[in-house]
Amino acid sequence: MVCLEWWSFEFVVLCSGFLPKPQIETSVLNISLNTACFVYMIPFGLGAAVSTRVSNELGAGRPEAAKLAVRVVLCLTITGGIIVxxxxxxxxxxxxxxxxxxxxxxxxxxxxxxxxxxSNMIDSIQSVLSGVARGCGWQKIGAFVNLGAFYVVGVPSGILLAFVFSIGGKGLWIGLTCGIFVQVVLLSIITLCTNWEKEEIKTKNRVFSSSFPTDIDARTIEKDNGENTKKRVFC
Structure with missing residues (x-):
């Protein structure tokens, strides 16, 4: 999920080298990307927090608490995005x-x-929704969303605006913003249509169906004189 998004930004910076005045365009887009990475750390941290919280709440059988965590973090992210x-x-x-x-x-x-x-404002919302997707175990869905949003919409739109409509580096960044917007729309639809009670059941099933590696057996227990030592094997 993360790589597909970051690679699209790096690809756009590479494309800026083919624009008129490539030194200026590449320099400015690198500065923009560096700044975007700098301010993105706030929503990225909130996304990681909500990912952990949602997965924990679903595993504990509290779907309403998971929904509340999503709402709270979205409010925090939108507020932070406006301030930044x-x-x-x-x-x-x-x-x-x-x-x-x-x-x-x-x-x-x-x-x-x-x-x-x-773009940071929209990307902040995306970060939280992506965190929710990771917490619910939707990594595969999130990867397909990112693939479509950035490589079907974002990057082609940026190339079209930059090279066909001659908007330059601004066009490349606007294209990426369009990709982020599509990503937010798709993840929002998925999140709004989520049945949290079913997700709780799925999470419990994943937990109960998990097992330790097969190489953990009696051979891992060291034998000694048997005095004053007690060992437990959890399985």
Whole structure:
């Protein structure tokens, strides 16, 4: 799930090298990607937290608590996305100086940051929904969603906007934002249509059907004099 998304961002940066003024385009997109990674750590952490919480609650037989955790983390993520997006917009004219002294680069970064604020807001919601998918054991579904969202919609849209409509690096980033939006829509539909009671049953079945590796047997128990030592084997 994660690799399919990250590779699409790296691919877009590589595509920027074929644009007019490739040095400027590549520099700005690298700065944008670096900034996106920096601000993404907040929703990524919340996504990891909700993944653990949802899986634990479902395993404990508390589907309502799992639903509550999803709502709470979504509220936190949306609030954080609004705050981070606002900060990015306010610092757009000076943020580029953290990476370059070139006036053209700084000006281009100032144009990209509002787009970055929008994509971060959408990506924050995606991070939580992806965490829910991992917590419910939907990794395969999430991988197909990411594959379709980024490689059927996102990357082709970015290439079309950048090279056909001559929007440049902004077009590449807008294409990725479209991919993230599709990803959020699909994951939202899956989450809203989830029967949490059935997911609880599936989770319990996975837990009860799991077993220890077959190489754990009596041979792993060390024998001694048998005095003052008690060992237990859980199976």
């Amino acid at each position: 997006g606002t900060v990015l917009i306010f610092v757009r004219n000076i943020w580029g100086y953290a990476y370059s002294n070139e006036a053209e680069v700084v000006k281009y970064v100032a144009i990209m940051l509002p787009l970055l604020a929008i």
